[in-house]
Amino acid sequence: MKITDIQAVKLTMPDSVPSTSAAASSVTSPQHAAGHPATAPAAKPWRSGWAEDAEVANPMSRYPHVKRHRSMWLPKDWGAVWCKVTLEDGTWGLGSTAHGRPVAAVIDDHLAPQLIGQDIMAGEKLADMMFRLTKPYGTVGLASYAISAVDLALWDARGKVLDKPVYELLGGPQKESLPCYATGNDVDWYLELGFKAFKLACPHGPADGLDGLKKNEDFVARAREQIGDGCELMLDCWMAFDVEYTVRLAERLRPYGLKWMEECLLSEDFDANIALRQRLPWQGLATGEHWYTHLPFQWACAHRVVDILQPDLTWVGGLSTCVKIAAAADAAGITVLPHGGGGTAFGQHFTMAMGCADLAEYFIGSPPGVPLEQLRGIPGVPIAKDGVVIPSNAPGFGMEISEDWLTPFFG
Ligand SMILES: [Mg+2]
Numbered sequence: 233m234k235i236t237d238i239q240a241v242k243l244t245m246p247d248s249v250p251s252t253s254a255a256a257s258s259v260t261s262p263q264h265a266a267g268h269p270a271t272a273p274a275a276k277p278w279r280s281g282w283a284e285d286a287e288v289a290n291p292m293s294r295y296p297h298v299k300r301h302r303s304m305w306l307p308k309d310w311g312a313v314w315c316k317v318t319l320e321d322g323t324w325g326l327g328s329t330a331h332g333r334p335v336a337a338v339i340d341d342h343l344a345p346q347l348i349g350q351d352i353m354a355g356e357k358l359a360d361m362m363f364r365l366t367k368p369y370g371t372v373g374l375a376s377y378a379i380s381a382v383d384l385a386l387w388d389a390r391g392k393v394l395d396k397p398v399y400e401l402l403g404g405p406q407k408e409s410l411p412c413y414a415t416g417n418d419v420d421w422y423l424e425l426g427f428k429a430f431k432l433a434c435p436h437g438p439a440d441g442l443d444g445l446k447k448n449e450d451f452v453a454r455a456r457e458q459i460g461d462g463c464e465l466m467l468d469c470w471m472a473f474d475v476e477y478t479v480r481l482a483e484r485l486r487p488y489g490l491k492w493m494e495e496c497l498l499s500e501d502f503d504a505n506i507a508l509r510q511r512l513p514w515q516g517l518a519t520g521e522h523w524y525t526h527l528p529f530q531w532a533c534a535h536r537v538v539d540i541l542q543p544d545l546t547w548v549g550g551l552s553t554c555v556k557i558a559a560a561a562d563a564a565g566i567t568v569l570p571h572g573g574g575g576t577a578f579g580q581h582f583t584m585a586m587g588c589a590d591l592a593e594y595f596i597g598s599p600p601g602v603p604l605e606q607l608r609g610i611p612g613v614p615i616a617k618d619g620v621v622i623p624s625n626a627p628g629f630g631m632e633i634s635e636d637w638l639t640p641f642f643g
Contacts, residue, residue, distance in 0.1 A: 233352045233393055237318040238344035238382060240336035240641035242311075243328075243633065249611060275602050282417035282433075283597030289437030289444075289472035291498065299439065307331065313641055315339055315381035317389045319352055324635070325392060325628055327384025327578070329377040329546045336641040338366075338378035347382070352390055359383055359552035363525065376524035376549050383550025384578055384629070391628035398629055402555065402585035410583050410621045412574040412594040415468065419458050421600030426618035429464035429591065430455065431494070437472035449484045456488045465489065469496040471522065475507045482515045492516035492540055499523055505537040518542055521571035525549055526556040533564040542593075544571035545578040554582055562588040569593060574621050577613045577629035584623045592621060 290302055298304040313332035318324045329335060346365055350358060362382060366375040391398045399405055413429035414422035422430055432455055436444030456465055467490055469478070478496040485493075493515055497504045499522040509517065518540035520529060525548070529541050541561055543554050554570065561568045567588055573579025574592030583589040594616050598607050604615045612632030614621050624630025 233323075234320045235317060235348055235350050235352055235386075235389075236320050237316070238339065238347055238385070239316050239318075240332075240339040240381075241314045241316045241638040242332075242641050242643075243314050243637055244639065245608070245611075245633075245637055249608070274606060277599035278421070278601035279599065281597045281599045286417055286433065287435050288433045288470060289435060289440075291471045293437050293439040293472055310334065313339070313381060314638065315378075315385040316638055317352075317382070317385040319389055319393065321393075323389055323392050325385045325387070325389025326631060326633060326638075327381040327386075327388060327546070327550065329381040329384075331374055331377050332641065334374050335377045335381070338375055339382060340642065342366075343378060343382050352386065352393060355386065355390065355552060358386055359550070363549070371549075372524035377547055380544075380546050380548065380550040380553075383552050384545065387551050388628040388631070395627050397623070397625045397627060398551070398581040399584040399623060402551075402581070405584050406587050407584065407590075408622075410574060410580060410592040410623070411590070412592045412616045412619050412621055413464065413466070414619070415593055415595045416597055418596065418600045419455050422596060423459065424600075425596075425604065425616070427594070427616075428462075428619050429466075429491075430459055431466035431468055431593070434467050434469045434472065437469075438474065438477045445481060445484065448481060452485050452488050452490070461489075464491045466492050466494060466518075468494040471495055471498050473497060475504050475511065478508055479511050482512050486515075490516065492518040494518040494540075494542070495521055502528075502531065505532070506535060509535075509537045516540070518569070521547075523548065526553050526560070529557040530560045533560045533566055536564065536566070538566070540567045540569055542569055542571045545573070545582060546576070547571075551578065551582060558582075558586045558588050562586075567591075574616060575609075575613075577610065577624065577631050580614070580621060580623035581629060594619075594621070 292305050293299050311332035313336045314326055314328045316324055316326055343362055362379040363371055387398050413431055414427040415431045417432055419430055436448050473496045517538040519538050520542040521544050532538055543557050545551055545554055558568050569591050570579045572593050572595055573583050574594040583592045610631050612624055612630045614624055
């Protein structure tokens with residue numbers, strides 16, 4: 233079955249779309265603001281969601297004029313982008329990613345003309361072609377976002393042609409359902425929703441000195457007190473630290489039993505990962521959300537620098553790349569918990585199929601008190617109930633998106 237078209241598109245959902253089957257939030261990164269309800273919710277929020285206003289330590293925190301919030305320095309007008317792949321029998325599939333404007337150009341100007349006419353079933357060939365096509369300008373970074381959207385759309389179309397959910401194409405379900413951990417700082421709300429594992433966004437970093445170190449400890453201590461000893465607690469550090477700061481903070485936080493500290497270092501600094509592993513042999517470490525292609529993950533498995541790998545399916549190169557990462561990690565006895573994996577159809581299908589993925593991240597930035605069912609998400613993507621998600625068994629990724637909600641990105 234030949235591919236007849238590949239195009240970068242925008243998704244615009246009509247206000248009338250019912251939200252009951254929607255994901256809690258398709259938003260899994262600070263590039264997008266917190267998930268907001270589509271219409272006035274029936275339930276009254278307790279307060280606004282943490283992600284709207286909370287300061288989170290980040291690589292730009294050393295510059296006071298943009299320290300307050302990540303939205304002050306992230307690209308404002310790039311938006312999200314989807315990729316639509318159409319086959320000769322009219323079947324079409326969809327994938328999505330971030331950083332729309334430059335990424336859409338890579339899809340339309342380069343990847344699409346090279347892949348149109350190829351066989352949709354030649355999955356490894358198509359993934360390998362995209363990996364090699366982008367070499368002259370770098371497969372990592374923005375090109376990797378474009379590859380991800382195309383690769384996911386190819387998997388969605390392949391599932392629809394074969395009339396199977398994508399997790400069946402990956403070998404079938406490895407588990408019955410996906411236990412999820414809640415990401416965000418509204419811990420009281422996540423407890424109410426039934427989650428049993430929690431990941432906080434660390435508010436302070438080296439720019440806040442000794443006072444920030446103390447405030448970080450108080451912040452983690454408060455969460456541990458809220459959830460008790462029977463729940464897992466993690467801390468996301470979003471590339472904000474160096475080795476020295478991470479070690480100091482980890483030593484202060486040791487009494488609170490963090491399952492892992494996440495992405496403490498700048499993503500390209502591989503030597504720092506080795507140094508951190510040596511200086512913190514007792515602390516669970518996770519990273520990889522800003523790594524691209526399978527190669528850094530293969531390196532991390534070979535050197536065993538972290539315990540948990542966190543590729544983002546919509547950034548790292550798509551599902552094909554994540555399958556390679558899962559094989560390397562599984563062989564090394566390392567866990568793969570995709571970034572934002574519980575809140576997207578893509579992450580849900582990967583996690584359902586893979587033995588090395590035993591927990592799914594569920595980002596929640598919406599206002600506490602508003603049930604997840606009342607939030608607008610992608611129709612057809614199941615939401616977490618009592619901290620557990622069961623992926624859709626509809627063909628492809630199971631997203632219920634109407635074709636007339638899609639328009640060319642560069643219209
Ligand atoms: Mg993270």
